[in-house]
Amino acid sequence: MAVIDPPEDRIFAALASPVRREVLRLLREEGAQPVLGLAGRFDMARPSFSEHLRVLREAGLVSERKVGRQRLYQLEAGPLTHLREWLTPYERFWREKLTGLRDLLDDMGDTLDTDRENT
Amino acid sequence: MAVIDPPEDRIFAALASPVRREVLRLLREEGAQPVLGLAGRFDMARPSFSEHLRVLREAGLVSERKVGRQRLYQLEAGPLTHLREWLTPYERFWREKLTGLRDLLDDMGDTLDTDRENT
DNA sequence: CTGACAGGTAGGAAAAATCCTACGTATAGT
């Protein structure tokens, strides 16, 4: 079994954790950082945090390079294009929605200005 | 404490399952369907599948409407805008990647030696 | 070489997700 393994599988799984999404945000906003620099932000034992880094690494969302005795973790945004591609066919659905056909959604309704800059 | 619950939290969690992503794809490509129409595609007991539908419902990614004695499930793509918004700040990173400027990451990094004085 | 530091790995407990069978409820058809 397990014939194929779509690339977005591990990506979605990695992004399912708020901790790992926060790691990506920190790497994006503050640049590459060593493990302890990142781990200090989270209320969790360091080995537990290392596990999160491993998940991100295996999803290809971060890379590491050794600098002295520490490993600098860096954001690898490339795989996120898969997420973008996954999302694409759904875009026309929420656009149709916003042009006001069947408007029974209005979950938050304030997302009218989310698509003014694309690709 | 549980201060707030970002809207993308349940969305990412819901999308973490290949089964649930496949449900969204089916609803997108084939339109609204009753539960048994969808469940037939998956090798799983129907109540287990209902659980997946519940997760999608609570994430706001599908809606249901009663039609006779069956419930038509329909794609609700609106919440996916949150995913798109989450993705946006990462886009410039993979663009820079393609232009081969990985070092730009460290430009904004300024954290190459912050580990010198960490607790 | 020795000690201190950075960080990965191992093994296991606890929590959560996933799946099942059994049962409950609402509707349609007779």
Added chain:
DNA sequence: ACTATACGTAGGATTTTTCCTACCTGTCAG
């Protein structure tokens, strides 16, 4: 009213995720 259909929910077993405490290796400073 009675039965069959279309689902949801309850309770529980199993698997997976998450987190912990050791423990190990590699590197820098002296």
